[in-house]
Amino acid sequence: MQTWIRFRRPDGAIAHGRLDAAEADRVIEFDGPGYADPRPTGNEFRYASLQLLAPCQPGKIVALWNNFHALAARLEKSVPVHPLFLLKPASSLAGPGDAIERPAGYAGKIAYEGELGIVIGRECRNVPLDEAASHIFGYTIVNDVTAGELLNADPNFPQWTRAKGSDTFGCIGPAIVTGFDWRSASVVTRLDGVERQNYPLSDIVFSPEEQVSRLSQDMTLMPGDVIAVGTSIGVGSMKPGSVVEVSIGGIGSLVNHMRG
C-alpha cells in the first residue's frame, strides 16, 4: 500500500508526492501523479506544511446510482443489471478543505453523499473482468454533492448531471491509496460531527473490478479518471457552514464545508 497526494508546496507550486511508509509526516515529492510512472524529484516536505489538493485531476468523474443493496431496498428499486451512471465534469472538482458552493439561482436543498472513489491508472477500453484490477491505480474518497431539487424539476428529463455537476460538487481526497482492501472497509459520513452514514463497502452491487470492466465497454477510461461508486443510506442535507467529513479506514477523511 502506498499513499499518494497532490498538494501546494510552501513556495506555492503544485506538486505530487507519496507519504513515507515508515514516517507518516514525511512526503517524498515526485514529478507526476503515481499512475504516470513518476520519478522522485529529490524534494521532501513535512505533511503538516502542505495544503492538500484533490489527489488527481480527472478528465471525467463517472458517478454511479443505486449500487448498494441496502439503498436499493430502501428505495424499493430492483438492483441494476449494468452500472447506472452519470458524468460529473472536470469543472466540478474540489479538494480537501474546499468550500462547497451553492449554484447561482438555486435555493433548494444540497445533499452530501459519502462514497468510495476508484482512480484509474491505465487507459482502458473493453477490459475483461479478470484484467480490470490492473487498470485501477488506487482508491480515494468522494463527496458526491447533489442539488436534489434540480433532479426532477422537469417532468420529461431527470437532470442528473445538472443536479450533481455544479462547480465544487465533486469533492475528492484526501489521498489515493494503492492496494487498498475495500472489502473490509466502511464509509462513515459525519455532518457537523454527527454520524449520518456508516455502511460496509461489502454491500456493493457491482464491485470496483466489475465497474471498471463494464464501464470500459461504455467509454474509454483514462488515467486519473475517477469512478464514484455510489452511496448507500443516510444521505442528508447541508446548511450554510455545515462541515461534512467522509471517512474510510485505511484511506483517511475528506472534510469539506458548505459556504456559509
Add this chain to the structure above:
Amino acid sequence: MQTWIRFRRPDGAIAHGRLDAAEADRVIEFDGPGYADPRPTGNEFRYASLQLLAPCQPGKIVALWNNFHALAARLEKSVPVHPLFLLKPASSLAGPGDAIERPAGYAGKIAYEGELGIVIGRECRNVPLDEAASHIFGYTIVNDVTAGELLNADPNFPQWTRAKGSDTFGCIGPAIVTGFDWRSASVVTRLDGVERQNYPLSDIVFSPEEQVSRLSQDMTLMPGDVIAVGTSIGVGSMKPGSVVEVSIGGIGSLVNHMRG
C-alpha cells in the same frame, strides 16, 4: 468570419490553422486553436493535402435534448424552461471522416442526430445573457450519435450518457466558423445521400447565447468545450457502412460512416 481547422500535416504532426479568406485552398498554420490567441507559425499548406481532425478538443460536450419547437411538438412534450442536457465525455470525440464504432455488446439501433455545435472561446461561469456572445468562439457541426435502445434499458434510470457517450459518438467538424449567423441557417442531414433532416435553426428554443448564459450557471464552461444544441425531427438509424453527412450552409459538411 474566419474558418479554423485542426489537422494532421503531411509530415504527421497535428496542427491548427485558418483558411485564407481570399484563397480557400490556402491554410495558414497557427501555434494553437483560434480561441487561444495563437500566432502564425509561418507555415502554409494546401487544404487538399491535409487530414482534417475534430476542430477542437473539448473537455466536455454538453448535449441538449428537446431544444427545437418542431421536435417538442412531434414528441408531444412541453418546451423546457431551462436547457435539458447530458454530458458526452471527451473520449467520445470523433473527427471528419472517422468511423462510428458500435459499442461492444450492443446489438441495437444506432441513430444519427445532426446538430449545430457552439464552441466556447473563453472560460465562463454565471455569464449574463448580454455578455454570453463574447464567450462563444464560433460554431461547428455535430453528429450526436446515439445507441437508442440503451436509453430506457433500465426502468428506473434513463441512461443518457451511456447511450450517447460511447467512443466515436461525438462527431465534430469539419471546421469552426467565427461570426456565423445561425439565425438564417438550416441543418441538413443526408443518410447515404438521401435527405433525412432539414430544419431551420431559427426554430430553436434556447438560442446559443441563452444556452451559454444558462449552462454557465450550472457549471464552468472552458475554452474548447462544445455545446451540441440539440436536434430536430428526422432522426433515424444507421447500418454498417452507412454514410452520414450533416451540412450547415456557411460552416460546411461533416461526413462520417458506420464501421462496416
